[in-house]
Amino acid sequence: MTRSDDAGGGAGWLALFLTLALVVLVFAVALATAIGDYRIGLGTVFLAVTNGLGLTGAEIPPIEESIVWDLRLSRALVAALAGAGLALCGAILQALLRNALAEPFVLGVSAGASTGAVCVIVLGIGAGGLSLSMGAFAGAFAAFALVALLSNGATSGPNHTILAGVAASQLFNALTSYIVTTSGNAQQARDVMFWLLGSFGGVRWPDVSLLVLVVALSLAICLWMARSLDAFTFGDEDAAALGVPVARIRLILFGVTALLTATIVSMVGAIGFVGLVVPHAARYVVGPMHMRLLPACAAVGAVFMVLADIVSRVIVAQQTVPIGVVTALVGVPFFAIILYRSRPKT
Amino acid sequence: MTVVASNLVWGVRRKTILSDVSLSVAPGETLGLIGPNGSGKSSLLRLLAGLKRPLSGRALIHGQDIATVPRRKLAQQVAFVQQNAATDTNVSVRDVVRLGRTPHRSALSGWSAADEAAVSGALASVGMAGHAAQAWQTLSGGERQRVHIARALAQAPRVMFLDEPTNHLDIQHQIEILRLVRDLDLTSIVALHDLNLAAMFCDRILVLQAGRVVACGNPSDVLTEDLLRRVFRVEAEVSLSADPARPHIRFRAG
Secondary structure: OOOOOOHHHHHHHHHHHHHHHEEEHHHHHHHHHHHOOOOHHHHHHHHHHHHHHOOOOOOOOOOHHHHHHHHHHHHHHHHHHHHHHHHHHHHHHHHHHHOOOOOOOOHHHHHHHHHHHHHHHHHHHOOOOOOHHHHHHHHHHHHHHHHHHHOOOOOOOHHHHHHHHHHHHHHHHHHHHHHHHHHHOHHHHHHHHHHOOOOOOOOOOHHHHHHHHHHHHHHHHHHHHHHHHHHHOOOOOHHHOOOOOOHHHHOOOOOOOOOOOHHHHHHHHHOHHHHHHHHHHHHHHOOOOOHHHHHHHHHHHHHHHHHHHHHHHHOOOOOOOOOHHHHHHHHHHHHHHHHHHHHOOO | EEEEEEEEEEEEEEHHHHEEEEEEEEEOOOOEEEEEOOOHHHHHHHHHHHOOOOOOEEEEEEEEEEOOHHHHHHHHOOOEEEEOOOOOOOOOOHHHHHOOOOOHHOOOOOOOOOHHHHHHHHHHHHOOOOHHEEEHHHHHHHHHHHHHHHHHHHHOOEEEEEEOOOOOOOHHHHOHHHHHOHOOOOOOEEEEOHHHHHHOOOOOOEEEOOOEEEEEEOHHHHHHHHHHHHHHHOOOEEEEEOOOOOOOOEOOOO
């Protein structure tokens, strides 16, 4: 296996891998669009998509066309983009904090975003369509600020930062529960709980456009800094000795991670474990160097989330299981394997 | 390139770690930095390499105050080998040495023939060429140390700072590494614990005690029985019979 090489044959392997992932992604999205309570043939899906893009004007039942174009395709694309974005966040945080367990969920950013969103849903702070996202944004950044404060700008060692993240998660989860139980009525509480576990229901095309923009921008910035991320392998000081402007890189990349997480959580809720699982799986295939790892993470994350969404819709008939439940059911065993394999060898 | 420090002061909170340290190292010279644990050797190296900012005083490399040199520019000329570098990432030896090229590459530039030559050359000079594909995690402590020195060499520096580079090495590799550092056509400052090795390989030796320079000069002038007693609190016999420029220290069991 060629790995750990961003020159020569290594690049060919990465290109092959990414092409393969893209083909699987297209197939998964098509599948996600066809499968559901109302089954639609793949041929109809294809025509509905080309109709939607204005390439064809085929005669297909309007109801099917609408389900494919207005509901399922946008949903599948949001799932793919959210998966790519969360996996990217995980890879960045794991590199910057040099901790195999780092991801937005563990660091409390998702919890903060949830608290912010719940403030909007339940307490009605601010009104209007944008305010839920703004609430999640504010919450995500508040959590980030808290973690940064507790861990001295995330410079006081990998374990310390993770501990600060755990504290932030607990605090914001407690706040969320407090708000929901004291202020919400039963129906509201149910809505919130469902949202907290993540749901792609209700996403539409404007969400797709926003996510494409944010994910593409984040990926571009991260790739631009991929070499610098590699230099963090032996710690901050070592990165500085290699000429990396450590403080600036940290600030920018933590900012990108917060923005990406906040955007995703405000749209589809707090989906855990994708940011943890995917980078480890991708590292196993393309190696730890970030110029290769980051695109691989985005591709694998996208495929994983679309497949998880399909599973969440078909595992129980007539019902959608929250996506966070599915990702956690896959993520927790993986988490256990990482813990097991990284145990001190005696 | 010359390395000059003038009146460096550094500390954390109210604890002063270095007070008023000045030194001057000529191009191509190897300066040994010795002193008891906690005397400030590592801190001094970090100030000189620009990894920490002094509270007062200046560090100059090639006549330029390093506080005014951009990080990446500095890393193209100065390499730093930390002691006990560690990572949980599953990187290969080649990956690690390639990191040394970081300051010479722009964000998206490809891997050039010059980069490849620097990496293979560096691996060969520490005798690790045969281990290029091996996983870092499977290396012994001494091999890791050699790979880190290879990484510093791949950086193609003009000045190299090494923080106890012979830690974990067996005697053969201790001598090989120090011979390599001495023979390199660059200015180097090496923190060392082994006083005999310092005497064997350094052009000059600087002695730190509680953050102050207590002696600096040729090995034979610095490593005296009196200094060893005062600074290191050991009784020793210093012999100049084998080589008058390179004293040999025999410690007494007491």
